[in-house]
Amino acid sequence: MIALAFTLILSACSQSSSSEPDNKKSSGKLEIFSWWTGAGEEDGLKALIKLFKEKNPDIPVENAAVAGGAGTNAKAVLASRMQGNDPPATFQVHGGAELNDGWVAADKMEPLDDLYDKEGWKDKFPKQLIDMVSKDGKIYSVPVDIHRGNVLWFNKKVFADNNLQAPKTFDEFFKVADKLKAKGITPLALGDKEPWTATMIFENILLGTLGNEDYQKLWTGDLKFDDPKVKKSAETFKKMLSYVNDDHSSRNWQDASQLVSKGDAAMNIMGDWAKGYFVNDLKLKVNEDFGWVATPGSEGQFMIITDTFGLPKGVKNVKDVKQFLSLLGSVEGQDAFNPLKGSIPARTDADESKYDEYGKQTIKEFKEAKLAPSLAHGSAAPEGFVTKANQAVNIFVTQKNVNQLIDSLNQASSELKK
Amino acid sequence: MEPKVLPSFQSGSSLAVSAKKRKKWNVDQWLSFAFILPSIIAVAVFVYGFIAWSGYVSLSNWNSLVPDLSFAGLKNYLFLFKDFRFQADLRNTLFFTLFFILAVLFMGLLLAVFLDQKIRGESLFRNIFFFPMALSFIVTGVIWQWLLNPATGVNLFLKKFGLDSLWYTSVTVIPGIQWSKIQFGIPVAVIAVVIAAAWQMTGFSVAMYLAGLRAIPEEIREAARMDGATEFQIYRKIIFPMVAPITVSVVIIMAHISLKIFDLIYAMTGPGANFVTDVPGVYMFETTFRGNYYANGAAISIIMLLSVAIFIVPYLISSRKGES
Incomplete structure (x- = not known):
């Protein structure tokens, strides 16, 4: 026993003595917190960090990425660190409600207006985007990338073989779907093992049915969920669900994309990270093997998902963090990161030639389109509402009870305003 | 010490x-x-x-990122018992626990009796039966998800024989009596999770039962045979009653695993369509760490703790009595 105690004490001593120099360093370390551990996104992050190190060799950087799809695990780790007053130097957060109704409302973020002024960013990012990362007139984070959520992907070969055109309206969608169904091809691939994929379909139907203005009003409370147009959207959603694959609840979004790539299914509604999956993982060719259009009724609109980084309160190395943020917001930083991740830059003046055909078209459309915040990805409403909406959608996919869905959404939104 | x-x-x-x-x-x-x-x-x-x-x-109002520790009474508990998802969780946990324990007990006893027949290569079989215990539930979940998924594995065989391969994702509840907000009964999709969980934990009950069987002196069996008892009677009247205390231990240990199960479900099926395979552990994780409903999440945890206590506390009391 005593011998054991001695070894414990000894090892404790040796640990503390060896960790001392580490401690000194870590107080000045720039800890970058994200959930970018997947194929392209990790490469993008590493390219950014490399670029930062070249420019600032004196600042030690730590990549504190936490693995886990859509940031589930990372967000849990972040929440406990923020509440324990141990924030990372800067962290990934979706622009919109996730930032504003979450961390800004909890008084955990520093405003970045001075940085925007210094770098002259206010006319480099679209105004609607800056609004998404602002609360009460102050800007709280720097957007790095843009993903589009309202994209309908389709297998070009299947469409060509059956003489079909990509649908632009709901009527066209159902006509196409009926023809495909008659041929024994699954019209729409869905993988809702994680229910947010079904929520994405629903939000895109809402955008396509309500139009941009009314869609935005849902999140400010100016339009109630029992509005007839929302009901109509739910009916459309119900009808669309009758065209999906039987085993949808055992698949995730990648599995659903595979159905489209193999030609077992013809279409798929997913954010444009699906393009990265098609190209990098499934080795498909852009605009040869697969094509894309905006989801029915949402042409000229841009369901936006944006990753941003901010400055938490209580961080010691504020200057270093701002140094990093100014690289994130620069053309150079955005063009180092986005081509690898498969997203498009948040700035409107980035170098288009670095992006593929899909990227070029999306960059162009991003400049012209009306932006709409995504519900499924936490930009439109606080996480609490998103969780409830996902639950309601999960029940709806099975029970297909329109009134029940509307009631649940209504109840969740009224709870929010309390 | x-x-x-x-x-x-x-x-x-x-x-x-x-x-x-x-x-x-x-x-x-x-x-x-x-x-x-x-x-x-x-x-x-x-x-x-x-x-x-x-x-x-x-018992607080802390249901957002901003801590709010004002007293809310039983509000969070009342919400849960009216909530579709939590009602479904209770139903799923009940039937999962029931079938899981029955499967582990039955298979464990069967395999232990089989190993006790002084067969050749006993240690090989013993290792085969114990091996799944060495895996984590996450690994088990991923493997069985591939095996039982409608598009892969076992179901490709079933399809060849014209059998329905969609039981894995089935939303059917048998018999599905409407009770409060949910349909009460056995959710078909839970069977898949029971198979995976039982596959992993049966090794434990085999080990327990085997130890119990080995502890029964050969003389007792001899004496029974002398009295003209058949092998079947020996098991029914002598062996099984003598290993009954082991059954109690196995039930308690399995119950606390199944009531708290999270990783297997999370890796294998997730909450499932219409929450047919959801369990309190998964709900707690999602509502707390995705939705920031800290108070609701804490209420779920406390209910889970109490449900495990129902099994553990009487066991602890009785084992203390046994000691003194």
């Missing part, structure tokens, strides 16, 4: 006596007390302290 200390506490019938005795502690006893002190403090703070904290949070 513990047994040495404890009798000196218990043997004193009055405070004065125990105080006297405490004075008589020798260096060895002090040292042993000093050694367990850190773990007593750690358990007090990190186990009981945090259970108490969770209990407190479950």
Whole structure:
């Protein structure tokens, strides 16, 4: 026993003595917190960090990425660190409600207006985007990338073989779907093992049915969920669900994309990270093997998902963090990161030639389109509402009870305003 | 070291006596007390302290990122019992626990009796049966998801024979009696999770039963055979009653695993369509760490703790009685 105690004490001593120099360093370390551990996104992050190190060799950087799809695990780790007053130097957060109704409302973020002024960013990012990362007139984070959520992907070969055109309206969608169904091809691939994929379909139907203005009003409370147009959207959603694959609840979004790539299914509604999956993982060719259009009724609109980084309160190395943020917001930083991740830059003046055909078209459309915040990805409403909406959608996919869905959404939104 | 200390506490019938005795502690006893002190403090703070904290949070209004510890009474609990998802969770946990324990007991006893027949290559079979225990539930979940998925594995065979391969994702509840917000009955999709969980944990009950069977002296069987009992009768009248205490232990250990199950479900099926395979652990994780409903999440945790306590507390009481 005593011998054991001695070894414990000894090892404790040796640990503390060896960790001392580490401690000194870590107080000045720039800890970058994200959930970018997947194929392209990790490469993008590493390219950014490399670029930062070249420019600032004196600042030690730590990549504190936490693995886990859509940031589930990372967000849990972040929440406990923020509440324990141990924030990372800067962290990934979706622009919109996730930032504003979450961390800004909890008084955990520093405003970045001075940085925007210094770098002259206010006319480099679209105004609607800056609004998404602002609360009460102050800007709280720097957007790095843009993903589009309202994209309908389709297998070009299947469409060509059956003489079909990509649908632009709901009527066209159902006509196409009926023809495909008659041929024994699954019209729409869905993988809702994680229910947010079904929520994405629903939000895109809402955008396509309500139009941009009314869609935005849902999140400010100016339009109630029992509005007839929302009901109509739910009916459309119900009808669309009758065209999906039987085993949808055992698949995730990648599995659903595979159905489209193999030609077992013809279409798929997913954010444009699906393009990265098609190209990098499934080795498909852009605009040869697969094509894309905006989801029915949402042409000229841009369901936006944006990753941003901010400055938490209580961080010691504020200057270093701002140094990093100014690289994130620069053309150079955005063009180092986005081509690898498969997203498009948040700035409107980035170098288009670095992006593929899909990227070029999306960059162009991003400049012209009306932006709409995504519900499924936490930009439109606080996480609490998103969780409830996902639950309601999960029940709806099975029970297909329109009134029940509307009631649940209504109840969740009224709870929010309390 | 513990047994040495404890009798000196218990043997004193009055405070004065125990105080006297405490004075008589020798260096060895002090040292042993000093050694367990850190773990007593750690358990007090990190186990009981945090259970108490969770209990407190479950009675508060803390349902956003901003901590709000004002007293809410039983609001969070009332919400849960009216909630479709939580009602479904209770139903799923009930049937999952029931079938899982039955499967583990039945398969465990069967395989243990089989191993006890002095067969050739017994140690090989024993290792095969025990091996799944060495895996984590996450690994088990991923493997069985591939095996039972409608698009892969076992179901490709079933399809060849014209059998329905969609039971894995089925939303059917048998018999599906409407009860409050949910359909009450056995959710078909739970069967898949039961298979995976039973596959993993059967090794444990095999080990327990095998130890029990080996502890039964051969003389008893001999005597029974002399009295003209058939092999079947020997098992039914002698062996099974003698291993009954083991059944109690297995049930309690399996129940606390199944009531708290999270990783297997999370890796294998997720909450499932219409929440047919959702369990309180998964709901707790999602509502707390995705939705920031801290108070609701704490309430779910407390309910899980109480449901496990139903099994564990009587067991602890009876085993204490047995000791003294």
